[in-house]
Amino acid sequence: MPESPRFLLEKGREVEAMMVYKKIFKWNNAHNPGAEYQITELELPSGTQRPLRRSNSPQGTAKNFGADITHGLENSMGLFLQLFMPPYFKTTILLLFVWLASSFGFYGLSVWFPEYIKLVTSEEYNRNATVIKNTRYEDHLINNTRLDNIHYFNVDFENVTFKKTVLNHVLFLNCTLYNCIFSDIRSSKTFFKYSILHQINFTDTDMHSYRFPDCEMDNITFHGLAPGCQLDFDYNIHYKEIFQENLIGQLTMIPGTLAASLFMDKLGRVKVMSISMTLSSISAFFIWFLKSKTGVIVFEAVFNFIFISGWNGLDIATTEAFPTHIRTTAYGFLSAASRIAGVLGSLWFGQFIYSSQAIPMLTTSVVLLIGALFSLKLKETKDNLV
CATH class of the missing domain: 1.10.287 (Helix Hairpins)
Structure with a gap:
């Protein structure tokens, strides 16, 4: 090009x-x-000033790397400071607030969506757990199998051998285990809580100490304990599914962008931006009703479809709001500031995944509404010469 x-x-x-x-x-x-x-002469539009050229002095023309760096920094700082001087100060501040609000809300929800899907899926999985209680197993062999989502409550195990078995989300709660053997065991989210373990042999397992909270343990032996990372990875997390679920929400941005392009020149950048952010703010209240995995995926898709129009309008308005010589400086500054807001949004929303849905709902709604109000103060740029 x-x-x-x-x-x-x-x-x-x-x-x-x-x-x-x-x-x-x-x-x-x-x-x-x-x-x-036909054109034989080119002129700059009236009122446009060319930037001062570098001096032809030896200091300005010398092939000196240090001098070039210094000149570049001084030039960049001069362009940056122009953003906060008349006549660009008001535009810079308004766009800054819109960028910060958009990034904080959007990137915050982008983190919240997959984590909340994982939470909803986990809660549904736990509700479907098989509960075995007030039972006794004696002289029993559990061999070459997989135990999934089982909760043992007040169960006695005597002379029981678990061999070549995968324990996935298995809970031993208030159980008594006597003279049992766990051999060649791999586990995920498996715990012994408030249980009594006596004369137990663990051989070739990953049963680290954190799997036995508040347990009475006597005459316990560990042989061939799996070394290395002691993090308890969840076997139920399938990254392919996470990618596919997130992809659905991202794909809706394509028709959202196409829809925005149809209205951008008819309605103007400011109207598209403010309408999109206002609708996104209103739609955030539906977060309160998200109780299923499917509901979260559908909401994410609809939210992204609505929001991306405003984001595209913001991109274009930012580009058209500044003259050529400071346009990239302005866009770079606002984009960098928005990334900081995005990080803060991710941290903020991440703290409330396991708490009430009211916090992400109200935060998203208020922040995007503030962005919409600031966007209304911007001058329309669709007729600006770029």
Whole structure:
């Protein structure tokens, strides 16, 4: 892609700008060989000032890396400071608030959605657990099998051998185990709580101490305890499913972007932005009713579809709100600030995954509504010359 003629004009490189215009003219008239290029002189729009060129002094023209770095930093700082001076100060502040609000709400929910799906799935899984209570197992062999989602409550195990077995989400609660053997065992989210273990042999297992909270243990031997990481990985987490669930929400951004493109020039950037963020703010109240995995996935898809229109409007409005010489500086600053807000949003929402849904609901609604209100103060940019 050739460099922007507008940028070349701003930099005083008129000849290069003319060549780019000729190239564009040739592309646009590929089916009209007789068309002639008419423009012979290029001028900057009135009121536009070219930036000062570097001096031809030895200090300015020397091939000195340090001098180039210093000049670049000074130039960048000068451009950055212009964002907070008239006539750009108000626009910069308004856009900054909109960027911060959008990123805080969107990235915060982006973290909350998959974690909340995992929580809902886990709660449903636990509700379907097989409960065995007030039972006694004696001289029993559990061999080469997999025990899934079983809760033993007040169960006695005597002379029982667990061999070549996977224990997945198995809970021994208030149980008594006497003269039992656990051999070649792999486990996930399996715990012995408030239980009595006497004369138990663990051989080739991953039964680390954290699996025995508040237990009475006597004459326990461990042989071949699995070394390395003692983190208790959940066998029920399948990353393919997590990816697919998240992908559904991301794919709805495609039609959302197409819809935004249809209304962007008709309604204007500011209206698209404010309408999108207001609708997103209102839709956040439906978080309160999310009780199932399917409901969360559907809500995420709808929310992303609505929100992405405002995000696209914000991108375009930011680009069109500043003149060429500070446009990339403005966009880079606002984008960087939004990333910080996104990180803070992720941390904030992450704290309330296992608590009430009211906090993420109200936070999202209030933050996006603030962003919508600030966006209404922005000047429409659809007719700006870029």
